[in-house]
Amino acid sequence: MTKRKAADEVFCRSCGAAIKQASELCPNCGVRNDNYSPASSGGGRGGVHDPAQYETSVSDTWWYGVAAGTGIWVLLVLASALGGDLGAGGGILVLIGWAGLPLSVYFDSQYVRANSEWDPNVAVWVILSAIWFLNIAAGAAYLYRRHQVLGEP
Ligand SMILES: [Zn+2]
Structure with a gap:
């Protein structure tokens, strides 16, 4: 038996x-x-991330902000490398990029955490996306990882 x-x-x-x-x-x-x-x-440390534990009302459109913020930084870096002067528009872009990218990452990471198996470390990603130049790599890496776990965008 x-x-x-x-x-x-x-x-x-x-x-x-x-x-x-x-x-x-x-x-x-x-x-x-x-x-x-x-x-x-209690789903403590070391356990497998369970998206069902997280509830969020954050929309799934914040990645647009991540993409746009990353794009703005690429533009700014290119402009300064070429010695171009974006004038007043450049100042506004800096503000949008500098504040908008971490903000978008902050909200989007909550969406990702509740909807995929990836549990992004929100604080780390927000800090990375607020550091000049590093934020371009961070934004690109974030979007790539997001695409892997969610199959979107
Ligand atoms: Zn027994």
């Missing part, structure tokens, strides 16, 4: 019955379950 057990079950060390891993005592013989692990582990 072969013993069968489900994925969430273990064999009792005393009587060999298949019992739920989440049950502390064997219902068959009453011996303590050696493999007992409470089902409600």
Whole structure:
């Protein structure tokens, strides 16, 4: 006779019955379950990221901001490399790019966290996207990773 057990079950060390891993005592013989692990582990550190744990009302359109912010920075860097002067428009672009990119990353990462298996470290990405020049790489890397886990854009 072969013993069968489900994925969430273990064999009792005393009587060999298949019992739920989440049950502390064997219902068959009453011996303590050696493999007992409470089902409600609270989803602590080290666990697999579960998107269902997160709820968000953030829309999925913030990546436009990430893309636009990254694009603005590419434009600014190109303009300064070419010695061009964007004038007043350049100042506005700097403001939009500098504030808009981290803001977009902040909101979008919450959407990503609740809708994919990727759990972006929000603080790290926001900081990276606020540092001049580094933010271009950060924005591109973010969009690439986002595309991998979500299949969009
Ligand atoms: Zn037992």
